[in-house]
Amino acid sequence: xxxxxxxxxxxxxxxxxxxxxxxxxxxxxxxxxxxxxxxxxxxxxxxxxxxxxxxxxxxxxxxxxxxxxxxxxxxxxxxxxxxxxxxxxxxxxxxxxxxxxxxxxxxxxxxxxxxxxxxxxxxxxxxxxxxxxxxxxxxxxxxxxxxxxxxxxxxxxxxxxxxxxxxxxxxxxxxxxxxxxxxxxxxxxxxxxxxxxxxxxxxxxxxxxxxxxxxxxxxxxxxxxxxxxxxxxxxxxxxxxxxxxxxxxxxxxxxxxxxxxxxxxxxxxxxxxxxxxxxxxxxxxxxxxxxxxxxxxxxxxxxxxxxxxxxxxxxxxxxxxxxxxxxxxxxxxxxxxxxxxxxxxxxxxxxxxxxxxxxxxxxxxxxxxxxxxxxxxxxxxxxxxxxxxxxxxxxxxxxxxxxxxxxxxxxxxxxxxxxxxxxxxxxxxxxxxxxxxxxxxxxxxxxxxxxxxxxxxxxxxxxxxxxxxxxxxxxxxxxxxxxxxxxxxxxxxxxxxxxxxxxxxxxxxxxxxxxxxxxxxxxxxxxx
Amino acid sequence: xxxxxxxxxxxxxxxxxxxxxxxxxxxxxxxxxxxxxxxxxxxxxxxxxxxxxxxxxxxxxxxxxxxxxxxxxxxxxxxxxxxxxxxxxxxxxxxxxxxxxxxxxxxxxxxxxx
Numbered sequence: 001x002x003x004x005x006x007x008x009x010x011x012x013x014x015x016x017x018x019x020x021x022x023x024x025x026x027x028x029x030x031x032x033x034x035x036x037x038x039x040x041x042x043x044x045x046x047x048x049x050x051x052x053x054x055x056x057x058x059x060x061x062x063x064x065x066x067x068x069x070x071x072x073x074x075x076x077x078x079x080x081x082x083x084x085x086x087x088x089x090x091x092x093x094x095x096x097x098x099x100x101x102x103x104x105x106x107x108x109x110x111x112x113x114x115x116x117x118x119x120x121x122x123x124x125x126x127x128x129x130x131x132x133x134x135x136x137x138x139x140x141x142x143x144x145x146x147x148x149x150x151x152x153x154x155x156x157x158x159x160x161x162x163x164x165x166x167x168x169x170x171x172x173x174x175x176x177x178x179x180x181x182x183x184x185x186x187x188x189x190x191x192x193x194x195x196x197x198x199x200x201x202x203x204x205x206x207x208x209x210x211x212x213x214x215x216x217x218x219x220x221x222x223x224x225x226x227x228x229x230x231x232x233x234x235x236x237x238x239x240x241x242x243x244x245x246x247x248x249x250x251x252x253x254x255x256x257x258x259x260x261x262x263x264x265x266x267x268x269x270x271x272x273x274x275x276x277x278x279x280x281x282x283x284x285x286x287x288x289x290x291x292x293x294x295x296x297x298x299x300x301x302x303x304x305x306x307x308x309x310x311x312x313x314x315x316x317x318x319x320x321x322x323x324x325x326x327x328x329x330x331x332x333x334x335x336x337x338x339x340x341x342x343x344x345x346x347x348x349x350x351x352x353x354x355x356x357x358x359x360x361x362x363x364x365x366x367x368x369x370x371x372x373x374x375x376x377x378x379x380x381x382x383x384x385x386x387x388x389x390x391x392x393x394x395x396x397x398x399x400x401x402x403x404x405x406x407x408x409x410x411x412x413x414x415x416x417x418x419x420x421x422x423x424x425x426x427x428x429x430x431x432x433x434x435x436x437x438x439x440x441x442x443x444x445x446x447x448x449x450x451x452x453x454x455x456x457x458x459x460x461x462x463x464x465x466x467x468x469x470x471x472x473x474x475x476x477x478x479x480x481x482x483x484x485x486x487x488x489x490x491x492x493x494x495x496x497x498x499x500x501x502x503x504x505x506x507x508x509x510x511x512x513x514x515x516x517x518x519x520x521x522x523x524x525x526x527x528x
Numbered sequence: 529x530x531x532x533x534x535x536x537x538x539x540x541x542x543x544x545x546x547x548x549x550x551x552x553x554x555x556x557x558x559x560x561x562x563x564x565x566x567x568x569x570x571x572x573x574x575x576x577x578x579x580x581x582x583x584x585x586x587x588x589x590x591x592x593x594x595x596x597x598x599x600x601x602x603x604x605x606x607x608x609x610x611x612x613x614x615x616x617x618x619x620x621x622x623x624x625x626x627x628x629x630x631x632x633x634x635x636x637x638x639x640x641x642x
Contacts, residue, residue: 041617376577383586
């Protein structure tokens, strides 16, 4: 039997017995066969001794059982690593950061406690996936949309507290939450916002309650275990349509993004969109040769190539949600704004009206954009892919920033000998208001040397990004310390504040040690 | 734990070993269909955006849709679900219980030649 760090085999055995009494023997997993199922399927540490593997897993079914598990862990000072659906692939999956931790698996807590069609919200437990809530809403014929993360098997709670994003107007998932129930490290249950008022009628309608607003402390953190969380839903709109703007010149990206920012910040465009170059999708030996020459293709050469073939240099597809007349007017206004760019062209996309026929959603190619979860994102990369992790910096929503980031990371990729194909720079996308998210996929392989090299490259990119003022919004467990190190203003004042809170609310450091760079006192020195 | 590649090789072999076990009853197959629809269809079903089906098709598996196969075996199915393969992750027992996995296997082997 594996044993958590700093815990004697006798104490661990006693804790196991107590957990079995508290939640049932079927839901305390101790065999290697069972605990191996909690390894990160996309681990960058495959076949290395440093891969963090749990010592056990416990899967309570109720908040009372979570409390019991936590109290026992506190007695024996056993680290618990909390997961919800455990499918945060690319960011650590179901594996702990600290090897030997016991995984607290909340997948069995999968109750949909309320879906309110009049005020458009839901209250769910951590094990509820986007698929689960979507099916529930469809079965009951409710006129509300969820905003799924790209992988539909993700947990609404897990994704939101990792500050994941989607594509509809409710795409900032943490921002869309309203009210939490949290089990604290001492086993006590707390409710936030209006939930602190016994008998509250507005827990999922008014976020803040009274006094300091603490919900943010439970995102990307290890200060408590969320057992319930409310989410605002989007009223099913009358229609969804897209419109594409294409511009001919390299430098057109500056006014293109400036207009996009204006439309988004004005509330005229409220979904996720991506600035891209159609040239990236051209498979032409002439273009490949142009790019392969020393120094790569210049913007002028690419402009000329595009002009000769009547191709745009940049394009952007705007999503619109709402009444058909409003959507049409928004698109009309957007076209008026972008017409200031010489040579801009426009293409009306398809208008979809709701509700859809019963079998239509699964046939809709980009269904996440209309609130229908799927797993299509796993089609990225090779059909023989063994997984991936994401390097994901946030950059300003300006054309200048896009050009600078592309140039900086392209240089870094070349310097490190990494392939800089046209698809190496995914995005920039507006998954969050007021900024762009850029994604760089790193392949995971069952090859120790390749993974070691990729880890070094990943850390190098974190530092290069920080040198340019760009920070990651989220990261794989393997890089949480490195990313937190980059958020170093005033001698790491933010991290020191996190640590002060950690010491106060979890003095024995049993909750998810190391998550997002927050370590308990007794493990801090080893990480310094 | 075996490497995923080793597991893949073993599992690919198992798909063709096709041992004939006791035939599952209809209720087991029906349960398996429901579990399959919940856990497997989003990746291995028909229609756009099904990366499991797309990957199997690109690698020459015919038919690529698992529900249409007649050569899958219960041990192979269980190996894939519990160990993963390529970008398919492992599934824990809190997601797919052993009983659910038996039911999936019953469903996906229902059309095998007896």
